[in-house]
């Protein structure tokens with residue numbers, strides 16, 4: 001597709017990569033926490049974790065611990081995951097509270113609406129205890145097609161305003177109705193932006209991912225830019241792969257309920273700025289959150305979602321898909337490690353970006369704009 005056609009509702013990116021120092025200096029990471037991770041919508045989980053009042057899940061918006069709980073009226077509430085007494089983290093993982101959120105340290109208790117309602121041996125605090133001033137610290141929370149996002153910035157635009165037509169595009173995958181399977185995680189030896197940029201371009205596929213190259217129709221690998229997200233279409237090749245497992249995948253895969261026959265032959269990748277991805281496969285959906293853990297280290301949080309009605313054949317297909325994509329991830333980890341090392345080389349100036357890398361330019365423009373707010 002011609003670049004100008006592909007750039008649908010955003011200005012053409014500047015085609016300038018970020019300068020190396022932005023991947024290497026600790027003060028950049030600090031600025032990013034403040035100007036990017038504490039101001040943007042951050043993926044925290046899936047609605048299946050919150051079926052009833054008191055159900056909760058936890059996660060991170062950048063470095064900041066956050067919890068989301070279903071309140072007594074079935075609404076979503078999110079808070080900083082910290083007790084107002086002496087800072088214990090209140091909840092871990094996902095689960096069910098009995099009636100209230102109770103801190104495991106000294107037992108302070110909060111209603112799901114955040115009000116502090118119980119302090120053991122409260123009289124020992126004397127006059128110093130004003131319960132009304134010690135409620136949980138609220139955080140914004142919104143749902144996008146079954147996925148929960150939080151935002152630490154009270155003034156941020158609503159997620160629904162930012163994602164435009166994305167909910168419509170995701171609709172037929174029925175993500176809210178899927179059930180979680182195969183959660184995973186790990187680390188990548190590179191700055192989170194190197195990891196994101198690697199996701200955003202397919203230019204490296206012919207060289208670095210022989211398996212993907214056999215499966216995907218590289219000529220028609222298409223990256224579409226939107227204001228806050230990137231949509232990548234990766235149609236599968238009609239010609240059967242020479243690799244047995246890849247061939248088996250293509251033969252056995254059937255589309256999930258809600259999907260059309262044409263969806264059977266396309267892998268789609270969605271990148272929501274700044275650090276969330278949603279991989280839309282015909283057989284399952286996978287989400288990935290990239291969290292910086294130091295200037296040269298990124299923590300991955302993965303979650304798979306599949307139809308609760310997946311039979312043995314579809315489960316086998318999902319297993320094959322995950323095996324194939326685990327190999328792709330290994331190849332990518334090796335690539336980003338190489339980039340992070342190379343970025344240290346004195347004398348390197350940003351090289352030019354190809355049209356196939358226009359989403360890297362888009363990402364760089366967004367990062368530059370956010371960092372300039374300082």
Ligand code: FES
Nearest residue numbers: 083085086103106
């Ligand atoms: S830190 Fe939570 S009750 Fe003390």
Ligand SMILES: [Fe+2]
Nearest residue numbers: 198204209332
């Ligand atoms: Fe890759």
